[in-house]
Amino acid sequence: xxxISAGAAAQSAKPTIFFDGVSSRRRQVTLTLxxxxxxxxxxxxxxxxxxxxxxxxxxxxxxxxxxxxxAPPLARLEIRHVALAADVTARxxxxxxxxxxxxGVAKIVGWSMAAAVSIVCVVxxxxxxxxxxxxxxxxxPIEQRIGDASEVQVKTLFGRRVxxxxxxxxxxxxxxxxxxxxxxxxxxNMTAGVLPSPIPNAFALPGGKVFVLNALIDKxxxxxxxxxxxxxxxxxxxxxxxxxxxIYNGGTSFLIGLLFGDVTGSSAVIFASRSVVEASYSxxxxxxxxxxxxxxxxxLGRSPKPAAELMFRITGKEGGGLTSILASHPLTxxxxxxxxxxxxxxxxxPLLTDxxxxxxxxxxxxxxx
Amino acid sequence: MxxxxxxSEPLPPPLPPTRVDFTGDRSVFRKMVTKGAMLELVTxxxxxxxxVTDIRRHLWSNTAIDGDAAEYxxxxxxxxxxxxxxxxxxxxxxxxxxxxxxxxxxxxGFASTPLFISFYAFGQxxxxxxxxxxxxxxxxxGVRFWMDGSGxxxxxxxxxxxxxxxxxxxxxxxxxxxxxxxxxMQHTHYGDLRGDFQGDGWEFFKRGWWLWLLSPVxxxxxxLAPFFYAEFKAREWRWWLNGIRIGGVNLASELPHxxxxxxxxxxxxxxxxxxxxxxxxxxGAAMLLSAAGVGPTSPDSLARSIPLLALMxxxxxxxxxALNVVMRVYLQHDIWVKVLETLEVHDIGVAADxxxxxxxxxxxxxxxxxxxxxxxx
Numbered sequence: 001x002x003x004i005s006a007g008a009a010a011q012s013a014k015p016t017i018f019f020d021g022v023s024s025r026r027r028q029v030t031l032t033l034x035x036x037x038x039x040x041x042x043x044x045x046x047x048x049x050x051x052x053x054x055x056x057x058x059x060x061x062x063x064x065x066x067x068x069x070x071a072p073p074l075a076r077l078e079i080r081h082v083a084l085a086a087d088v089t090a091r092x093x094x095x096x097x098x099x100x101x102x103x104g105v106a107k108i109v110g111w112s113m114a115a116a117v118s119i120v121c122v123v124x125x126x127x128x129x130x131x132x133x134x135x136x137x138x139x140x141p142i143e144q145r146i147g148d149a150s151e152v153q154v155k156t157l158f159g160r161r162v163x164x165x166x167x168x169x170x171x172x173x174x175x176x177x178x179x180x181x182x183x184x185x186x187x188x189n190m191t192a193g194v195l196p197s198p199i200p201n202a203f204a205l206p207g208g209k210v211f212v213l214n215a216l217i218d219k220x221x222x223x224x225x226x227x228x229x230x231x232x233x234x235x236x237x238x239x240x241x242x243x244x245x246x247i248y249n250g251g252t253s254f255l256i257g258l259l260f261g262d263v264t265g266s267s268a269v270i271f272a273s274r275s276v277v278e279a280s281y282s283x284x285x286x287x288x289x290x291x292x293x294x295x296x297x298x299x300l301g302r303s304p305k306p307a308a309e310l311m312f313r314i315t316g317k318e319g320g321g322l323t324s325i326l327a328s329h330p331l332t333x334x335x336x337x338x339x340x341x342x343x344x345x346x347x348x349x350p351l352l353t354d355x356x357x358x359x360x361x362x363x364x365x366x367x368x369x
Numbered sequence: 370m371x372x373x374x375x376x377s378e379p380l381p382p383p384l385p386p387t388r389v390d391f392t393g394d395r396s397v398f399r400k401m402v403t404k405g406a407m408l409e410l411v412t413x414x415x416x417x418x419x420x421v422t423d424i425r426r427h428l429w430s431n432t433a434i435d436g437d438a439a440e441y442x443x444x445x446x447x448x449x450x451x452x453x454x455x456x457x458x459x460x461x462x463x464x465x466x467x468x469x470x471x472x473x474x475x476x477x478g479f480a481s482t483p484l485f486i487s488f489y490a491f492g493q494x495x496x497x498x499x500x501x502x503x504x505x506x507x508x509x510x511g512v513r514f515w516m517d518g519s520g521x522x523x524x525x526x527x528x529x530x531x532x533x534x535x536x537x538x539x540x541x542x543x544x545x546x547x548x549x550x551x552x553x554m555q556h557t558h559y560g561d562l563r564g565d566f567q568g569d570g571w572e573f574f575k576r577g578w579w580l581w582l583l584s585p586v587x588x589x590x591x592x593l594a595p596f597f598y599a600e601f602k603a604r605e606w607r608w609w610l611n612g613i614r615i616g617g618v619n620l621a622s623e624l625p626h627x628x629x630x631x632x633x634x635x636x637x638x639x640x641x642x643x644x645x646x647x648x649x650x651x652x653g654a655a656m657l658l659s660a661a662g663v664g665p666t667s668p669d670s671l672a673r674s675i676p677l678l679a680l681m682x683x684x685x686x687x688x689x690x691a692l693n694v695v696m697r698v699y700l701q702h703d704i705w706v707k708v709l710e711t712l713e714v715h716d717i718g719v720a721a722d723x724x725x726x727x728x729x730x731x732x733x734x735x736x737x738x739x740x741x742x743x744x745x746x
Contacts, residue, residue: 017437019511024560024723026437026510058430060392060438074511074725076440100419100445105408108419112412149471250467254460 014080020047021075031079033087039077047071054092056099064089119255127255128281131248135240140207143243144189147207154211155195163194163214168363171356175227176210178351182299183234183292190237192230196364200314204233206242214364220310223352223360227300228293228307228339235292241285248281282328290335294342301348308332308339386621386713391706392438393431395698401427402697406690417739418448424697425503428705434509435717442513443506447732448739451502455736462491486528492741493527494520497553498734504557505730510720515727518556520734526552539581544570550609559615560723568612576604595637599629606708617719623711632699632707639695647688654680 018029018039032038032046037054039047049068057076059065064085066077079085089095155162163169176192190208197213204210210233212226220226236242297304315332329335352360405420422445429441470484497520504514530545547570557564580601587594603626610622658676 021511022725024510024512024720024725026721058426058440060431060433061394062392063438065438065440072511074442074508074513076511078437105419108416109408109412112415115415116413146471149473152476254463 016080016084017078018047019074019076019078021072029077031077031084031088033091037077037088037091049077051091052094054088054095055097056095066092066095123252123255127248127251130251131244134247135243138240138243140189143240144207146246147205147209147242150205151209154205158195158197158213161196163196163364165359165363165365167356167359168194168361171352171360172212172363174356175223175351175360176230178300179227179231179234179296182296183231183238185234185238194363202229202233204236204242206246208237210234210237216310216314217361217363219314222306223350223357224297224302225306225310226360227302227351228297228304229310231293231296231304232289232307234296235289236285238292239285239288241289244285245282283330286329290330290338294339298342298344300351302346302351303343304339305336305343308336312336384716384718386715387435387717389709389712389714390433391431391709392433393427393702393706395702395706398424398427398702399694399698403694406693406697409693410686410690415449418452419445421445422448424701425506428702429507432709434714437510440508441506442508443502443732447502448735451732451734451736452739453736454731454733455740459737459740488741489531490524490528491737493524495734495737495741496527497523498730499738500553500734501730502732502735505727509559510723512560512723512725513727513729514557514559516553516556516558516730518552523549523552540574542581543573543577546570546605546609547573547612550612554613557615558727559720560725560727562616562618562720562723564616565614566612567614568608573605573608576608577601580604595633596630599633600626603628610708610712615720616723617716619715621713621715622708623713624708625711628707628711629704632703636695636699639699640692643688643691643695647684650684651681654684 015028016031018027018041019025020027027041027044029039029041032040037049037051039049049066049071053069053071055067055069057065057067059078062080064079066079066088067073067075079088172192172194180190185208190210192210192212194212194214194217198215199213200215200219202210202212202216210230212230216229217226293307294304297307311332317333401423402420405416405423408416409420422441422443425441425443429439432439466484466487473484497518501516501520504516507514527545527549530541530548533541534545547566547568550568551566554564554566577600580597584597587597603624607622607624607626610620610624613620655677658680
């Protein structure tokens with residue numbers, strides 16, 4: 001038994017302090033190391049801590065701070081005397097049992113890796129599957145509402161003006177209706193419009209909305225060129241690509257954000273990995289919409305090639321290397337090659353008369369924005 | 370020592386103020402955050418819960434008031450569970466936000482932008498609740514700190530004052546801080562002692578109004594901005610510390626106005642150095658690759674080479690890791706030490722025999738703060 005009387009002088013210079021976890025009173029105590037640790041305050045009832053219950057608590061260097069699992073949770077014993085601290089440490093076998101060890105850290109790393117692998121698998125396989133299955137099931141009214149909301153946004157962006165020259169609009173409607181009938185889109189809510197913008201482009205919105213920016217009409221040299229592009233957009237509607245993209249993008253951004261948490265500056269990594277993953281998904285959808293456009297043009301007895309030529313005039317030859325990984329659309333030269341292969345001599349009547357085509361070109365007034 | 374019966378002794382003379390000592394070793398802290406940053410990288414950020422806990426344990430247990438060191442009893446698993454619970458609550462909220470946003474957009478383009486403000490309110494709630502978690506894990510002399518009060522009431526105050534600050538172009542900021550701090554401190558307790566905040570907005574305004582006036586200058590003369598920010602932070606800290614009361618215990622701070630100049634400039638210096646190294650590394654990698662024939666052949670295809678992209682990502686991660694360590698060492702550790710150096714505690718005797726009270730708060734607030742990316746104390 002190690003009695004403390006021998007080191008009493010040393011102990012009073014480096015006192016042992018006890019906090020009972022009930023009040024903040026600083027109690028100067030002496031320790032008796034028996035079959036249990038006995039904490040004795042002058043004039044107070046001694047407190048006994050079983051060695052197996054004693055755990056180390058955080059403390060500054062030079063102080064051994066102890067807690068006991070069977071005492072009040074905040075009761076603390078502070079030993080400042082080095083020899084005494086060593087003596088107590090030697091008797092408490094389970095002193096550091098609760099600390100995170102190297103094995104504990106390895107476990108954290110292992111579980112994080114497992115979580116990361118599972119999230120990556122869900123992003124690569126689960127989310128596309130969910131998007132494909134869920135998109136057709138989204139109720140029409142919800143899709144319509146999302147579409148209305150994005151239409152308001154788009155129109156705000158393009159200056160709240162719609163091109164509505166009566167003769168041009170009639171020609172445009174005729175073109176769209178012929179394509180729609182050929183496409184077998186039985187959606188009564190489908191709307192199409194021309195917006196004034198110097199950017200040659202066309203896009204589809206949820207809820208059966210197709211918009212053409214008038215710079216595209218300016219650049220088109222024949223109705224077939226424009227028709228092929230419109231048919232491509234109708235393909236997006238037919239395949240619910242907007243809702244699929246919405247579910248897919250929402251799901252992947254959420255999961256990738258979850259994966260990287262808040263490592264400082266990780267947003268760039270998130271952005272980069274999202275771009276790569278989403279672009280590949282979008283390329284698939286674009287290829288499917290091209291297939292759809294080719295089928296419609298064939299059904300109407302017209303060639304899909306002029307549309308690809310129009311695209312090629314607009315984008316020129318696109319590069320190789322990294323851009324092909326990040327591109328949201330297939331490369332224009334590949335699309336041109338594909339549509340050239342599908343080129344057939346016209347067997348059906350022209351989609352618009354020359355008169356109608358001329359008025360369509362003037363749908364935004366003088367053609368200038 | 371003999372104790373006279375209470376009531377019969379004359380009033381004791383005021384005791385000299387007590388100092389607050391920091392006994393931590395800076396290199397220990399640096400090694401801890403370096404190792405932590407690396408683990409954060411290989412665990413895709415999940416290690417942050419453990420690193421944050423280790424940082425707090427180190428800072429708390431090395432801070433000694435009146436000779437007794439504090440202790441942080443929070444554990445990383447609590448933070449992880451809090452984060453997961455917060456996610457489970459935030460996900461439906463994000464969805465609802467999305468759906469309500471659509472209705473607003475249908476009505477008017479971009480009308481849903483103000484909805485974002487609701488997330489700011491939620492962030493304020495999270496700040497209050499996260500503070501409660503940290504306080505209930507702060508133990509000194511075997512008695513914990515704790516908090517009551519309502520997170521939503523706090524959030525409402527923060528929003529109302531925030532609007533006023535916005536309308537007055539920032540001039541109302543001192544009064545906002547005083548009001549919010551009063552709410553937080555009046556609901557803060559140490560055992561059966563209740564906290565209070567005595568700092569007033571006018572006092573803070575007098576110390577910092579010229580910084581507000583000069584802030585447009587910093588936008589033009591860019592190198593002045595760190596000085597201004599350091600001045601502001603030092604004045605804010607000093608004012609804040611001087612206002613804190615817990616029971617009869619007063620804090621007093623003599624923090625010099627230029628205390629943080631060094632810290633901020635060192636961070637900027639490291640940032641510049643590391644960015645320069647990163648550019649050098651990128652340039653070197655591009656040259657090596659083109660010399661080896663696998664890299665870009667023309668400047669045009671520079672950004673398209675996949676090996677270069679891989680090297681870029683590796684370099685970027687190393688840069689992020691190094692910056693992470695720099696920020697934690699200077700902005701957390703060094704500022705903590707500088708603030709404590711000049712801190713005095715008056716009438717600590719009041720806290721000599723305080724009865725323990727208060728229950729542990731859950732880490733849900735910390736989870737919200739993490740999920741919403743807000744910070745504050």
